[in-house]
Amino acid sequence: MKTIILKTASTYLLPVLLLFSIFILLRGHYLPGGGFVGGLIASIAYVLHAFANGLSNTKNLLKFHPGFLMPVGLALAFLSGMAPLLFDMPFMTGLWYPEALPVLGVIGSALFFDIGVYLVVIGVTLTIIFTIADTI
Amino acid sequence: MTQQLVIYPLLLQLFLSIILMFSWSKISWQRVISIGGGFINIAISIWLFVYIWNEGIQTVQAGNWAAPFGITFVADSLSVTLVLLTAISGLAVSAFSASSIVVARLKFGYFPIFHFLLLGLNGAFLTGDIFNLYVWFEIIIISSFVLITLGGEKAQLEGAVKYFTMNILASMIFLTAIAVLYGLTGSLNMADLSLKVAAIENRGLVEITAILFLVAFGIKAAVFPLYFWLPASYHTPPSAVSAIFGGLLTKVGVYALIRIFTLIFVGDVFLQDTILVMAVLTLISGGLGALIQNNLRKVFSYLIICHIGYMIVGLGLYTEVAIAGTIFYLIHDIVVKTNLFMVGGLIYRITGTNNIRSLGGLYKEYPLISLLIAIPLFSLVGIPPLSGFWPKISLITAAFTAENWWVIGAILFASLLTMIIIAKVWANVVWKDKVELPKRLNFRYFDKMTNIRKTQLVAPIIFLSLISLYIGFGAEHVQQLSTRVANELIDNQQYIDAVFKTGQNIKP
Numbered sequence: 001m002k003t004i005i006l007k008t009a010s011t012y013l014l015p016v017l018l019l020f021s022i023f024i025l026l027r028g029h030y031l032p033g034g035g036f037v038g039g040l041i042a043s044i045a046y047v048l049h050a051f052a053n054g055l056s057n058t059k060n061l062l063k064f065h066p067g068f069l070m071p072v073g074l075a076l077a078f079l080s081g082m083a084p085l086l087f088d089m090p091f092m093t094g095l096w097y098p099e100a101l102p103v104l105g106v107i108g109s110a111l112f113f114d115i116g117v118y119l120v121v122i123g124v125t126l127t128i129i130f131t132i133a134d135t136i
Numbered sequence: 137m138t139q140q141l142v143i144y145p146l147l148l149q150l151f152l153s154i155i156l157m158f159s160w161s162k163i164s165w166q167r168v169i170s171i172g173g174g175f176i177n178i179a180i181s182i183w184l185f186v187y188i189w190n191e192g193i194q195t196v197q198a199g200n201w202a203a204p205f206g207i208t209f210v211a212d213s214l215s216v217t218l219v220l221l222t223a224i225s226g227l228a229v230s231a232f233s234a235s236s237i238v239v240a241r242l243k244f245g246y247f248p249i250f251h252f253l254l255l256g257l258n259g260a261f262l263t264g265d266i267f268n269l270y271v272w273f274e275i276i277i278i279s280s281f282v283l284i285t286l287g288g289e290k291a292q293l294e295g296a297v298k299y300f301t302m303n304i305l306a307s308m309i310f311l312t313a314i315a316v317l318y319g320l321t322g323s324l325n326m327a328d329l330s331l332k333v334a335a336i337e338n339r340g341l342v343e344i345t346a347i348l349f350l351v352a353f354g355i356k357a358a359v360f361p362l363y364f365w366l367p368a369s370y371h372t373p374p375s376a377v378s379a380i381f382g383g384l385l386t387k388v389g390v391y392a393l394i395r396i397f398t399l400i401f402v403g404d405v406f407l408q409d410t411i412l413v414m415a416v417l418t419l420i421s422g423g424l425g426a427l428i429q430n431n432l433r434k435v436f437s438y439l440i441i442c443h444i445g446y447m448i449v450g451l452g453l454y455t456e457v458a459i460a461g462t463i464f465y466l467i468h469d470i471v472v473k474t475n476l477f478m479v480g481g482l483i484y485r486i487t488g489t490n491n492i493r494s495l496g497g498l499y500k501e502y503p504l505i506s507l508l509i510a511i512p513l514f515s516l517v518g519i520p521p522l523s524g525f526w527p528k529i530s531l532i533t534a535a536f537t538a539e540n541w542w543v544i545g546a547i548l549f550a551s552l553l554t555m556i557i558i559a560k561v562w563a564n565v566v567w568k569d570k571v572e573l574p575k576r577l578n579f580r581y582f583d584k585m586t587n588i589r590k591t592q593l594v595a596p597i598i599f600l601s602l603i604s605l606y607i608g609f610g611a612e613h614v615q616q617l618s619t620r621v622a623n624e625l626i627d628n629q630q631y632i633d634a635v636f637k638t639g640q641n642i643k644p
Contacts, residue, residue, distance in 0.1 A: 071157035078150055084200075091143050093200040
């Protein structure tokens with residue numbers, strides 16, 4: 001699609017949407033949101049960019065194949081689940097850093113699990129959509 | 137360390153899948169990681185098995201949420217036995233697939249998905265939460281969809297559509313049943329459900345819920361009226377995939393049936409009669425189906441159905457001897473069925489076809505391989521002292537005690553059918569004169585392979601045959617194990633106590 005309005009808008013929307021996805025990701029522990037929704041929003045950002053600027057430009061922007069995010073995210077989620085084992089607690093027990101950090105708030109191992117989910121969702125969604133877009 | 141031992145098999149499989157995904161395009165690494173991981177998996181499973189054997193039922197509360205609120209992983213004798221068998225079959229199949237599956241298929245992530253499948257199987261065997269069981273079933277079927285369609289041949293896709301449709305339907309029914317059960321009791325923990333379901337006064341509703349579960353797991357286990365998807369799809373993927381499907385996937389359905397009907401819905405005469413009728417019809421129709429097939433793997437597919445009947449029979453009779461027979465049969469069947477499909481794959485590699493009519497002369501060309509093939513084939517029939525013989529004694533004894541002549545008749549008839557079928561397979565494939573087939577272009581025949589590849593094809597079959605022989609000749613040990621499992625299943629208070637006595641695990 002070659003409309004100058006969409007092209008210009010998508011350049012600005014990409015960082016905004018990515019920031020928003022991170023906001024949704026962080027918000028997700030007690031409120032609606034979380035890694036899955038955040039990941040979807042982040043992939044929407046890239047899909048929109050691909051619509052406006054063409055798939056090859058978006059691929060250049062990403063620098064690596066989105067499929068690579070899947071094992072990375074899975075590994076992160078796996079490690080966050082494994083961490084409590086070091087403290088002799090069952091798998092996936094929530095570990096919390098006692099003091100609240102500025103902006104982020106209280107951080108625990110659940111956050112890293114959610115970041116893992118976030119990365120996996122981006123990886124899967126973009127791989128699927130890019131593959132479909134490639135074959136059309 | 138040992139406190140968390142229960143979930144180590146799960147963690148290992150997840151870890152292996154992640155590592156394998158990182159080495160996505162390096163096929164030679166993937167082969168090494170998968171086979172090496174298989175050995176580690178067996179070591180961990182044996183460790184877990186011995187631990188449970190000595191210490192009794194162990195539990196892990198995931199996330200440190202106490203039962204019945206969190207997800208509990210329970211390792212009782214049945215679970216760890218199946219985890220061990222999964223590890224054994226898993227190793228054999230990963231070695232077999234390293235050689236028999238073409239590189240084009242391996243490149244699309246065969247090994248990571250294979251280990252996700254094993255993760256799902258281990259999870260289904262170890263979980264003590266019924267919704268979590270559903271989630272593991274989903275992991276299993278998603279992985280199996282990928283494995284069954286990988287390669288994208290026309291026949292494969294046709295088989296996959298049938299497989300997909302029936303499994304999605306089964307999952308929907310399973311989910312509905314869970315929803316109804318949750319509405320009735322407000323709990324999802326199986327031990328908790330066992331207590332709460334027993335206290336419900338509206339027995340009609342409980343019975344209907346149980347029937348929903350029976351249909352859902354019946355589709356997955358391929359019992360009588362619900363099995364038609366299995367022979368339509370199991371012969372389409374590569375033999376390594378069929379091996380793991382035939383060996384383990386239907387057995388997950390059987391495992392779920394055993395678990396649900398010994399723990400949650402217990403002592404309902406109507407249900408037991410229903411299960412018995414289904415079992416008898418499964419035995420007969422599966423056997424008759426196999427009789428007329430000419431494709432080797434289709435024959436084996438029908439035999440899977442036929443032999444699921446033996447396991448369900450024990451559940452329907454519901455005495456300790458009968459359940460012990462069921463468990464023994466389950467142990468024997470997982471090993472033998474995995475082996476049979478690999479044998480099918482080996483014959484396919486040697487001759488280029490799986491059609492019984494065009495096969496032949498195997499004994500003249502490969503006498504040692506023919507003798508090797510004899511072990512799983514005759515174990516399946518149950519020629520004493522091979523492994524299929526012993527569980528049938530338990531089942532027939534139990535049926536005799538219950539004076540259920542129909543069941544005895546069906547068991548014997550199905551054994552006879554199996555014998556006729558195996559004799560037909562043996563005579564046609566091994567003894568008949570060789571049929572000259574036109575050589576296929578671009579096909580990797582067995583005799584053209586390097587020695588490593590040949591070993592990777594034959595060694596897993598030898599390995600599983602040895603295990604089969606052990607089950608046959610060391611039947612005393614396996615019978616001891618089956619009796620213990622049966623005892624735990626009948627006296628389900630042990631399971632419930634183990635789930636709820638977890639106070640010592642929880643730290644404030």
